[in-house]
Amino acid sequence: MELKPEQLAAQVASEPLRPAYLIAGPEPLRVLEAADAVRAAARAQGIAEREVFEAEGNQREPDWNALEASFRAPSLFASRRLVELRLPGGKPGKDGAEVISGFCADPPQDVSLLITCGEWSKQHGGKWSEAIARVGKVAIAWQVKPHELSEWIERRLRARGLRADRDAVQSLAERVEGNLLAAAQEVDKLALLSDGEPIDLARMQSLVADAARYDVFRLVDAAMNGQGAQVSRMLAGLRAEGEAVPGLLGMVVLELQRGAALARVHARGGNLAAEFKAQRVWESKQPMYRRALQRHDARRWDAFVAQAGRVDRMAKGRESGDAWIALERLLLAVAETRAARLLAAGA
Template sequence: MELTPERLVAQLDNETLRPAYLIAGAEPLRVLEAADAVRLRARAQGIGEREIFDVDARFNWSLLEASLRAPSLFSAQRLLEVRLPSGKPGTDGAKVLGGFCADPPPDVVLLVTCDEWSRQHGGKWSEAIARVGHVVVAWPVKAHELPEWIERRMRARGLRANRDAVQVLAERVEGNLLAAAQEIDKLALLDEGATIDAARMESLVADAARFDVFRLLDAAMNGQGAHAARMLAGLRAEGIAVPALLGMVAMELQRAAALAQVQARGGNLAAEFKAQRIWDSKQAAYKRALARHDAARWDEFVARIGRVDRAAKGRGDGDPWQQLERVLLAVADAKAARLVAG
């Protein structure tokens, strides 16, 4: 049975560790906290030895297999962590993980964590883990679920807030669970015992959405033009200068232009992702953006950012904020691409 991270944490309090755990999902905070709960339980259970294996395309699965079968050197039990960002172990990895679960040694607890997960990621190897342990999936928290998630976390920290206050925090963090968790931890330090209302919440929390420069390009790449425009306006209101943004914007657009060239000539897009060092979790956004524009359009975006840079430095005409907004909107929406023409 698939568990939520929160359910796993509760269940670990009532059972000894099982031979294997798979914790996966695109919500890094929930994955991290679920994995931390397993690590904490391992320490409480007297497991003092820990090995970590970071899996990439060149990973040698025989090394993990040898370690899984080797006797413990320093303690009665070991925790072996396999960090599998893509959520896809391949044929060799699936064989090793499945073989372990078929006959798990009594001195090893296996913890597999993945940054990517969908219904298509699972297979016989994850089913094998489910039979001897637990599969935990941190599905993204949807917008309508976020207030409940915030309220539940606040209660766990001993905080009380009314519904309007919770909504204020939800709007400020815009789905960023890590930012929400940080704000709640800060609220716990400032807690005076009274129920927090909307006005108090407004005065205590920072607008995390405005500071999240990295999500600005994510929004544009994912086709969320209005969201990107709002974030840009927030950054401007906070006094961020255009040149401070352009380095990252230019880098991401240059990456997309290189990918578009590879795609146009029928090249190996997966290899280019690797060459550009683009994380698996980011690739879906790039693919969506590449589907909206051809290679020539991406080159045009890169050229336009050069003009924004000149305008920001007083060497060109026009309002650099307006020009940058138009580029981001064009990236997000093919129909808006005419805004950067010429």
């Protein structure tokens, strides 16, 4: 049975740890919090030892032989262990599927397996995920749809001991525009600022910041996440607010250079996890970069950086052209592979 991450988090806190858990999906916050709930339950049940397996060096997959050996090896420091397997792409391949299925067929009594995936669809599952479901739990963190956001926020408010009327909840949903991390941060802020009284619309508006402001950070995130329509809307908002292209380009160039560096490591089969660390990319944002890397190769990322230089020259009057149009074409090309022709048209 497929659970929601929030259901899994509630269950794991009140029952003995199962042999295996699979938490996957495109919503990083929900995956992270459900995995944290499993880790917290493990600690509460006296499981102090933890091992983590993910791709390293030139490998595109974890060391399956080492993982299989770890399942059968005795614990060095504790009677029970939590073994974590991180699969950002959501597919273990043939060898990995066999190792996972073998584990589930005869789970060691001293090991609980936690698998997290940054991507998921019906094509990602298979006999290996079905094997996990038979002995453990499977939770899929689908993105919260616009009509579901208010309910998600209301549940989070209740979990923090807060009460808000429908208009207040809807107002917060409109401010965060589907960004669950922003919504979670605002709820945490409300928990600190509220005096326990019910929150109406006026009070909500006075307590929370306008998280839906069109800022450059969210603009770049939209481009990296492949949200072309949102890119255009945010750029229009920034322009209407009186922002200038040179003021936006610093962050845009930084992210494009970061993408280019990651793409070069990815192209040569290098240690992408280490490069994420070197580039100071938070774990919650890594799935966004991985999706962007799947859309464009290293050569195209270098072209994006070069085009950003042209936009800068346009903005400073050193090259002819409309800097706003050129910037939009650039970010749309980052967001959507098919929009690359717009970039070529502006060359």
